[in-house]
Amino acid sequence: MLYFARWKVAAIAGVILLGVLLSLPNLFPRASIPSWLPARQISLGLDLRGGSYLLLEVDLAAVVRERLEGLADGARTRLRQANIGYLNLAADPANERLTLRVRDAAQVPAAVAALREMANPAGTAAAPGVPADVNVTSAEDGTVTLTLSETALRARASGAVEQSLEIVRRRIDETGTSEALIARQGQSRILVQLPGVEDPNRIKELLGRTARMTFRLLDENANLQAAVPPPGVEFLEGETPGQRYPVRRRIEVDGANLSDARAGQNGQTGEWVVNFSFDSVGTRRFADITRQNVGRPFAVVLDNKVITAPVIREPITGGQGQISGSFDAASANDLAVLLRAGALPAPLTVVEERTIGPELGADAIRAGLISLAVGASFVFLYMGLAYGLLGWFANIALLVNLLLMLAALSVLQATITLPGIAGIVLTLGTALDANILINERIREETRLGRPPASALEAGFTKASGTIMDSNLTNLIAMACLYALGSGPVRGFAVTVAIGTIVQMWTATTLVRLFVSIWYRRRRPKLLPV
Amino acid sequence: MFLARPLFRLVRDDTAIPFMKGRKLGIAFSIILSVLSVVLAFYPGLEKGIDFRGGILMEVRTSGPADLGALRSGIGSLGLGEAGVQEFGDASTVLLRLPVQGDEGATQTAVNQVRATLEQVSPGARLLRTEAVGNRISDELFTGSLIALGLSMLAMMAYIWFRFEWQFAVGAIVTLLLETTKVVGFLAVTRIEFSLTTVAAVLTIIGFSVNDKVVVYDRMRENLRKYKTMPLRQLIDKSINETLNRTLGTSVTLLLSALPLALFGGDTLAGFAWTMVFGIVASTSSSIFIAAPMLLFLGENRLRRVTEAPSPAARAASGT
Numbered sequence: 001m002l003y004f005a006r007w008k009v010a011a012i013a014g015v016i017l018l019g020v021l022l023s024l025p026n027l028f029p030r031a032s033i034p035s036w037l038p039a040r041q042i043s044l045g046l047d048l049r050g051g052s053y054l055l056l057e058v059d060l061a062a063v064v065r066e067r068l069e070g071l072a073d074g075a076r077t078r079l080r081q082a083n084i085g086y087l088n089l090a091a092d093p094a095n096e097r098l099t100l101r102v103r104d105a106a107q108v109p110a111a112v113a114a115l116r117e118m119a120n121p122a123g124t125a126a127a128p129g130v131p132a133d134v135n136v137t138s139a140e141d142g143t144v145t146l147t148l149s150e151t152a153l154r155a156r157a158s159g160a161v162e163q164s165l166e167i168v169r170r171r172i173d174e175t176g177t178s179e180a181l182i183a184r185q186g187q188s189r190i191l192v193q194l195p196g197v198e199d200p201n202r203i204k205e206l207l208g209r210t211a212r213m214t215f216r217l218l219d220e221n222a223n224l225q226a227a228v229p230p231p232g233v234e235f236l237e238g239e240t241p242g243q244r245y246p247v248r249r250r251i252e253v254d255g256a257n258l259s260d261a262r263a264g265q266n267g268q269t270g271e272w273v274v275n276f277s278f279d280s281v282g283t284r285r286f287a288d289i290t291r292q293n294v295g296r297p298f299a300v301v302l303d304n305k306v307i308t309a310p311v312i313r314e315p316i317t318g319g320q321g322q323i324s325g326s327f328d329a330a331s332a333n334d335l336a337v338l339l340r341a342g343a344l345p346a347p348l349t350v351v352e353e354r355t356i357g358p359e360l361g362a363d364a365i366r367a368g369l370i371s372l373a374v375g376a377s378f379v380f381l382y383m384g385l386a387y388g389l390l391g392w393f394a395n396i397a398l399l400v401n402l403l404l405m406l407a408a409l410s411v412l413q414a415t416i417t418l419p420g421i422a423g424i425v426l427t428l429g430t431a432l433d434a435n436i437l438i439n440e441r442i443r444e445e446t447r448l449g450r451p452p453a454s455a456l457e458a459g460f461t462k463a464s465g466t467i468m469d470s471n472l473t474n475l476i477a478m479a480c481l482y483a484l485g486s487g488p489v490r491g492f493a494v495t496v497a498i499g500t501i502v503q504m505w506t507a508t509t510l511v512r513l514f515v516s517i518w519y520r521r522r523r524p525k526l527l528p529v
Numbered sequence: 530m531f532l533a534r535p536l537f538r539l540v541r542d543d544t545a546i547p548f549m550k551g552r553k554l555g556i557a558f559s560i561i562l563s564v565l566s567v568v569l570a571f572y573p574g575l576e577k578g579i580d581f582r583g584g585i586l587m588e589v590r591t592s593g594p595a596d597l598g599a600l601r602s603g604i605g606s607l608g609l610g611e612a613g614v615q616e617f618g619d620a621s622t623v624l625l626r627l628p629v630q631g632d633e634g635a636t637q638t639a640v641n642q643v644r645a646t647l648e649q650v651s652p653g654a655r656l657l658r659t660e661a662v663g664n665r666i667s668d669e670l671f672t673g674s675l676i677a678l679g680l681s682m683l684a685m686m687a688y689i690w691f692r693f694e695w696q697f698a699v700g701a702i703v704t705l706l707l708e709t710t711k712v713v714g715f716l717a718v719t720r721i722e723f724s725l726t727t728v729a730a731v732l733t734i735i736g737f738s739v740n741d742k743v744v745v746y747d748r749m750r751e752n753l754r755k756y757k758t759m760p761l762r763q764l765i766d767k768s769i770n771e772t773l774n775r776t777l778g779t780s781v782t783l784l785l786s787a788l789p790l791a792l793f794g795g796d797t798l799a800g801f802a803w804t805m806v807f808g809i810v811a812s813t814s815s816s817i818f819i820a821a822p823m824l825l826f827l828g829e830n831r832l833r834r835v836t837e838a839p840s841p842a843a844r845a846a847s848g849t
Contacts, residue, residue, distance in 0.1 A: 048798075055666065132760045198656075204637065308737070339783030351633045351769045352666045353640070355659040360588070366793035374789035379782050388779065389533040419726055422790055422798055426733065429779075429786035430740075436745065436778045441573070444771070447542065466747045469692060470740035481729055484677035489729045496733065 002456060002516040012513055016400055022407035027364045042409045045491055046193060048365050050358035054192040055351050056207060058164050060157045062346040064148065065093045069157065071134065072098055073148055073249060076231065078114045096153060099147040105142045112136050115146060148479070157188065158518035160345040165190055167199045168348070170341035171206050180239070189351070198357050210303050210347050211253030211338035215286070218297045220311060222246035236299075238306045239326055247299050252289045257282025261339035263332035272327035274336050275320070283319030291315040302335070332409060370419035375425045383432055387439045388528045393514040394435035395505040401431050409495070420491035422433035427499030430474065434507035437463040437470075443529040452527045456519065460512055467508065474500045539777045546773075549766050552822035559819050563707045566714020575717055578724030579660050581674070583629035583667035585640055588658040590653045594620040603650040609639050618796060622657070633663035654728050674728040678709070679734055685739045693746055696828040701742045704820040708738055708811050715807045721800040730801045734808030737783065741776060741816040748772045749821065761828065773817070780813040 025039035033039045046053050068091040075098065079086050085103035092099065102111045119134035133152030138144045141165070161184060168190055169182045184370045192207075194200060224244055224437040229235050236247045259279040266273050278286055289298070290312050299309040300323055307325040380398070383391040405424065409416065442459030450458060475497055482493040564835060579586045581835060589595075595612055600623060604612045613626035625643065630636040640661050647654050662670075690698035712731055716723055751766040756764060791802035 046832035064795070099745070124769060159577075201641070238664045247790050292534070300678075349633045350661070351663040353637070353659065353661040355656070357655065357657040359590075360657045364795055364797065365642070365794055367798070370793045371789040373796075374793060375786040378789065382785055384532060385536045388535040388537070391535070392532065418797055419729060422794065422801060425786050425790050427786075429783035430737065432782045433740070433779045436775050436782070440772075440775045440778070443542070456693075465742055469743045471745060473685060473688065473739040473743060475737040476688060477681050477732050477739075480677045480681035480684060484673050484732075489725045492729050492733075 002453060002512070002519055004516055006514055008201055009082060009513065012510065016403070018405040019400070019404045022410050023403055026406065034111050034382055038387065040413050042406070043413065043415050044196060044361075044365075045415045045420065046354070046361075047356055047418045048368075048416065048421075049195055050198065050356050050360045050361040051195040052192065052197040052203075052355040054194070054204065054207075054353050056164075056168070056190045056192060056348045057348045057351045057524070058157075058161050058188045058190065058345075060160065060188050060350065061093065063157055063160045064096055065091070066094055066154065067148060068096070068098055073232075074118045075100065075115055075146070077181075078118065079111060082110060082114050084111050084114070096148040100144055102142040102144060108138050108142055108144065111144055115144065125371070126452055161188055161190070163345045166349060167344050168192065168207060169340050171201060171337060174337040174341055175203060177203070190348070198355070200353070200355055204350055204353075206256040206337065207348055209338060209345045211255070211335075211341070212303055213258075213339060214251045214301045215254050215289070215302055216299050217248045217255040217289075218299055219246045219248055219291060220296065230473060232319065236301060236306050238309070238351075243306075244307055245299055247301060247306065252298070253278070253282055253285045255339060255343055257285070258339055261336045263327075263329070263336040266322070266324065271324060271381065272332040273322050273324045274327070274332050275322050276339060276340065277321075278319040280319075280379060283317075286319065286321070287317040291317075336337060352358060364418045365421075368418060368425075372421065372425050372428075373426050379428045379432060383435070387435070389518070390435070390439045390442070390511075390515070390529065393511050393518075394432055394439075396514065397435070397510045398431050400510060401427070401499070401502050401506040404506065405495070405499050408502065412494075414494055416495070417491035419489055420495045423495030424491040424499065427496060427503065430496075431499060431503040433470065433509060434463070434467045434503060437466055438508070438511070439529065442527065446527050446529055448490070452524055453519065454514060455527060459463065464508065467504065471489050471500050471504055472489060535586055538774065538780070540773050541830060542774075544770050545766070546768050546770060547766055548817060549560055549822055549825065550764050550816070552825065555818035559707050559711075562714070563710040564723065566710045566717065569717035570710075571712045573717065574714070575723040577671075577718045578722035578727075579626075579662050579667075580724045581667050581671040583636075583662045583664040585625070585627040585630075585636060585643065586657060586658070586660040587625040587640075587643065588617060589623045589625060589651075590655050590657050591621050592653040595623045596651065597623065599650050600625070600647075601644045604643060607639075607642050609642070609644060623685060629662075629664045629667070633665070636661050647825065663736070670725060674725065678728065678731065678735075681735050682709075683736065685766055688737070689743070689746070689841060692743075693750060694828070696745050696824055697828065700820055700823040700827055703823060704742065704815050705735060707819060708808070708815050709735065711811050712804060712808050715811075716804065719803070721804060722843060724800070726797070726801045727804050730804040730808065733805065737809065738812035740814070741779070741812055742820045744775060745769060745772050745816055745821050747774070749824070765825060769817055769821050776813060776816055780809055783809050 022040070025033055025037075025041050030041060061138065072089060072091050075089060084107045087101045087103060089100040090098070102108050116134075116136050117138075133149050133156070135147045135149055136149070145313065147317055165182060165184055172180050172182065172192065172194070177194055177197060179195050181191075183191045185191045189373070192203075194203065221228065222230055222233055224235065224246060229246060232249050233246050235244050237243060239243055257278050258276050259282075261274055261276040264273055264275050265271065294312050294314060297309050297311045300307045308323060323335075379386075380395045383395055383398075387393070387394065402424070405427065414420075438459050441463045442455050445455040445458040445462075446452070478493045478497040478500070482490055596618070597616065601612065601614045604614065604625065609630065610628040613624075615624050616622065617624035627639060629642065629801075630639045633801040640659065644656070647656075682702060685705065686698045686702045689701050709731060712734060715721075716727060745768060748771055749765060752759070752764050752768050752771075756767075759767070764779065784806060787802050790798050791806055794802050
C-alpha cells in the first residue's frame with residue numbers, strides 16, 4: 001500500500017504536469033494564443049461576462065395552419081378544374097383536418113381521387129413506402145375529409161424547427177454578433193446565447209418577424225367594401241392604417257427566389273429603398289409575370305402586409321427590382337437583412353429572456369473569487385490544524401484537485417457560471433471528506449495499537465470503500481440536477497461532479513504517495529495523528 | 530514543526546454519548562419541525578422566484594439615488610399588474626418585478642413598455658439585468674425541479690438498498706424527507722426565493738446528507754460483523770460515536786466553504802449559500818439523531834438475522 005513503483009510515481013507526476021499544461025491557456029487571452037496550439041479554454045457563462053440568453057419557440061400550430069390553407073387552396077383549384085360542385089369547405093386546425101361536402105354524391109369518388117393527388121409523400125424520395133401526408137376519406141352524405149397524418153406532421157414540424165434554426169443563425173450572423181451560440185432545445189425550441197449583447201432588442205425584433213415576402217397580383221374587380229373577399233382573393237392591410245388591398249392568394253414569385261437584397265437610397269428622391277435581385281428561377285418567373293400584366297398593379301406582400309403596390313409599367317426581365325415604402329435607414333437595412341437570410345417557416349416567440357449587463361458579471365466574478373479565496377484559507381487552516389501533517393498533505397492534494405478541475409473544465413471547454421464557481425468553492429469542503437475519513441481511520445488503527453506502517457495501510461484500505469460509497473451519492477445527486485438542466489444550474493452540477501471525480505483520485509492516490517515518501521524518509525516510530 | 534501534530538480534536542476519542550436514549554425525543558422533535566415546515570410551505574407559502582412563477586424582473590441602476598415613488602407610479606400606470614419596486618444593494622440600484630403577463634408575446638411587449646417608462650421617469654438609467662420568463666417555461670421548470678428532487682430521492686434509496694439492507698434505505702429516505710421538508714420550512718421562514726438555484730442547493734444537500742448517512746451506516750455494518758453479540762442499541766451508539774469526529778469534521782469543512790459564499794458571494798448566491806448552510810447543519814444533526822436511531826425501530830431483530838448466535842432451542846433441534 002505504501003510502496004509505489006517507479007513508473008507509478010512517474011505517471012502521477014505526469015498527470016499533474018498535464019493538468020498544469022492544460023490549465024495554462026486560461027491565463028492568456030484567447031486572441032494571443034497561436035492557432036496551431038491545441039489550446040482549449042474555459043469560457044465564462046453569460047451571468048459572468050454579460051450577455052443575452054433567449055429561448056425561442058417555433059409556433060408549430062402555424063405550420064399546421066399553413067399546410068391546411070395550402071390544401072384548401074389546392075382543393076378549390078382542383079375541384080373547379082374537375083367541375084365538381086362542393087359546399088362548406090373549412091379548415092379545422094385543431095383536429096388537423098379539412099372538410100367539404102360534394103354536392104353530387106356520384107362525384108365523390110372523382111373528388112377523392114382529385115384531392116388525393118395533392119398529398120405529398122411523408123418521407124423523402126429515398127424512403128418509399130411511407131404513407132402520404134394527407135389521408136382522404138369520404139362519408140355517405142358526400143362529406144370528404146382530408147386529415148394530415150401524424151408522422152408527416154411530426155416530420156414537417158421537425159423540418160420547420162431545423163429550418164428556423166438555420167434562418168435564426170443567418171439573421172444573427174448578419175448583425176455581426178460574434179460567438180453567438182444557437183442550438184435546438186427539445187421538440188420545438190431554439191436556444192440563443194449572445195455573449196456581450198447588452199440590449200437584445202434589435203435581435204429580438206429581427207427574430208420576431210417571419211419575413212415572408214411574396215409578389216402577387218391584385219384583383220382589380222374586387223369590391224373592397226364587401227364583407228367577404230371573392231374566392232382566391234384576400235384583403236390585406238397596407239402600411240398606412242385603414243388601407244386595404246384585394247390581393248390574389250396565388251403567389252407569383254416567392255422571396256425564397258431572391259439571391260440578394262441591399263438597402264440603398266433612390267438616386268432621385270433620396271428616400272430609402274431595398275434593392276433586390278432574383279435567382280435564375282425568380283428572374284424567369286418575374287419576367288413572365290410582368291410581361292403578361294403590363295399596366296396592372298401588383299403587390300409586394302411582407303408578412304401579410306402590403307408594403308407597396310405599384311403598377312407594372314414595363315416587363316422587368318433583368319431580375320432586379322427595388323422596393324420602396326416608407327423606409328428609413330434602419331428599417332431598410334433590417335428588411336434587407338431579413339430578405340437575405342430568408343423567411344422563417346413559422347413565427348418565433350421569445351418564451352424566456354435573461355439579459356445581464358457586464359457590470360453585474362464583473363461584480364459576480366469578484367464576489368466568486370473572494371469567496372473562493374476565503375473559503376480556501378478557512379478550509380486549509382482547519383485541515384492543517386485539526387489533522388497536522390496528514391492535513392497539510394491533504395491541503396496540497398486539494399490544490400492539485402483545483403488545478404486538475406481547471407484542466408478538466410478546459411478540456412471540456414466548459415462554460416463556467418456563477419453557480420459553477422459556487423460548485424468549485426463547495427468542492428473545497430467535500431474534497432477533504434475523503435481525507436478526513438482516512439485520517440480518522442489511521443488514528444483509530446493507531447489507537448488500537450497498530451505500528452505506524454500497518455496503521456497507515458489499514459487507514460487507506462479500510463476507508464476506500466466508504467469513500468466510494470459517499471462520493472457516488474454526490475454524483476447521483478448531481479446527475480439528477482444536470483437532468484433538470486437549465487444553463488447556470490447545469491454549470492454547478494458539472495463542476496461539482498468533476499470536483500468529486502478528481503477528488504477521489506487526489507485525496508487517495510496522491511496523498512498516499514506523499515505519505516509513502518514521507519514515511520520512507522523519516523521512518524517515524526509514532527504517527528503524528 | 531509544531532504544525533505536524535494535530536492541535537485540537539472536535540470531540541475526544543473516548544466520547545460515548547448515549548444518543549439512543551434521546552432517540553424518541555429527537556425523532557418526535559424532528560417530525561414536529563417537519564410538519565410545521567410543510568404547513569409553512571403552504572401558509573404563508575414559499576416565495577417563488579421568477580424561475581417558477583414567471584414574470585419580469587429588472588435590475589436598474591439610476592444615475593444618482595433612485596426615486597422609488599416616481600418609478601412605482603410610472604410603472605404602475607402601465608396597467609401590467611402589481612409592480613414590485615425595491616431598493617437592491619444600494620440607493621441607486623432598483624429591482625423591478627412584474628407578474629407574468631397573458632402570454633409570451635405580451636411579456637415581451639411589457640418588457641419594452643417598462644424600458645420606455647424607465648427612460649422617461651429616470652433618464653440615464655441603465656438596465657443591469659432583465660429576466661422575462663413566460664408562464665409555460667416557469668411551469669415546466671417547476672415540475673422539472675420537483676421531478677429532479679423526487680428522482681434524486683428514489684435514486685438514493687435504490688443505491689443504499691443495493692449497497693446495504695433495505696432497513697438502511699428506508700431509514701435514509703425517511704431522514705431525507707424529514708430534512709428536505711425542514712429546508713423548505715427554512716425557505717418559507719426566511720423568505721429566501723425558491724428558484725432553480727435553491728433547488729440546486731437542496732439537491733446538493735441531499736447528496737451530502739446521504740453521504741453522511743452512508744458513512745455512519747458503513748460503520749454500523751462493519752460493527753455488526755465485528756461484534757456479533759452486542760445489542761443493536763449499543764452498537765448503533767458505538768458506531769455514531771466512532772464516526773462522530775468524521776461527521777462533524779466534514780460538516781465543518783463544508784460550512785467553512787459555504788459560509789464565505791453566503792457572506793461574500795453577492796446577492797445572487799446568498800440565498801443558495803444560506804440554504805446550504807442550514808442544510809448542512811440539519812443534515813449533520815439528523816445523521817446523528819435521526820438516521821441511525823431510526824434503524825433501531827426498523828431493524829431491532831432483522832438486522833441480526835444472519836449473524837445472531839443460534840438460540841439454545843434451535844441448537845437442540847438441529848442436534849448439534
